[in-house]
Amino acid sequence: MRLSNRTDNDSAKMATAKGVVQGYTGVATVDAAHQIVVDAQAHGTGSEQELLLPVIDASSAQRRPDTAICADAGYHSEKNLAGLERRNVPAWVCDNGYRQRDPRYAEQARHKAKPDALWDKSEKAKDARTARKNMRYANTDFTEAEDRSHCLCPAGKRLYRNGGECTINGYAATKYTGAARDCVPCDQRSRCLRTPDTTKVRQVAFFRGKRGDAESHTERMKRRIDSTEGKRMIAARFATVEPVFGNLRHNKRLARFTLRGRTKVDGQWKLYCLVHNIEKLGHHGYAN
Structure with a gap:
């Protein structure tokens, strides 16, 4: 069930690292070569899984048959992987456990155990981190x-x-x-x-x-993600899309949406992504 409030029925309650908030999810499809946003959408949902296939369909005009799609674990589901296969889209969608299987993240637990300088410093949070550290x-x-x-x-x-x-x-x-x-x-x-x-x-x-x-789509995707090529593709996803979100959030100061209603919020999200694209084009000499 999707929960909303009286002043904005299009929004939804979402679980975040800083608790439950009322708001929207902004998703973007980014070109790996130039970090240009080719599609941007805002939705009132806390589940990214249901947004993957609509984004794939919306960006079809900008993709070639051999264009690969990389997505993080929030978009992983058996239904999505089956949908990608039906569309003949080459994809790399990591699951929640891929970091535990990747030796490059072998020491991530020691970083999780450190106190968070920007957020929860309560004894309860410290006890939870200690419990995770001591887990078998x-x-x-x-x-x-x-x-x-x-x-x-x-x-x-x-x-x-x-x-x-x-x-x-x-x-x-x-x-x-x-x-x-x-x-x-x-x-x-x-x-x-x-x-x-x-x-x-x-x-x-x-x-x-x-x-x-029959072998599930999830099992086949795990093998793809855990391969040498899969690890390279997932690392490339980090370098492609995360700087875009960093630019929008930090440099452009889009720390939160300031409008109500999905139509307005979607327009605000697209406007910021458009400004990002104009800036990219300007830096590549198109302004001349």
């Missing part, structure tokens, strides 16, 4: 090799494949087991094993989907 490593913290011969633990050690494909609760899976020479002396045993005093090595299972069922 999940399967998503391990990185599976593309050839499924082994996986890497958060400490960078190999866990080796334990036989062939197996079935666990009806799901196809691949199991890996750590070596005693790596696990026994490891200083992260308390975070890795439920009972480090009695268990020697860690075992991990990666699930593929239910036996007999």
Whole structure:
């Protein structure tokens, strides 16, 4: 159910890092070559998932058949991935667990544990961060090799494949087991094993989907994202779209929408994106 208020029925309640706010979501499609916004829309919804396919359709005139689409985890859903496949759009849409599988983010937990200088400094928030830091490593913290011969633990050690494909609760899976020479002396045993005093090595299972069922779009996308090319594409997305939002929010001072009603807010969002584009064109010499 979409919640609104009496003065702006087009807006919606949204959960953010700074609590629940009443407002709109501004989305933009950005060209990777020049950081030009090719499509911009504002919607009164807290869910980005429902906005991906409308944005894809709206930007079809600016795309070639081989133009790749990169989107963050907020747009990831089985329905969206199926819609992209029906439209024959090459896409890279990361899921919520891709950072846990990517060794480049192996030390992100230590940054999350730091106090936030700009926001919540309460004891409750500090306790939550400490609890996250002390959580046992999940399967998503391990990185599976593309050839499924082994996986890497958060400490960078190999866990080796334990036989062939197996079935666990009806799901196809691949199991890996750590070596005693790596696990026994490891200083992260308390975070890795439920009972480090009695268990020697860690075992991990990666699930593929239910036996007999066709592989899901999500599983196929995970393999694409975890590949070398996928990691390059996701990194390119950061460098493409985030500077645009930084320019609009910081340099152009669009910290919040100042109008009411979706039509007006959508117009305000498009106006700021247009100013961004004019600035880009000016810097590239088109003003001359």
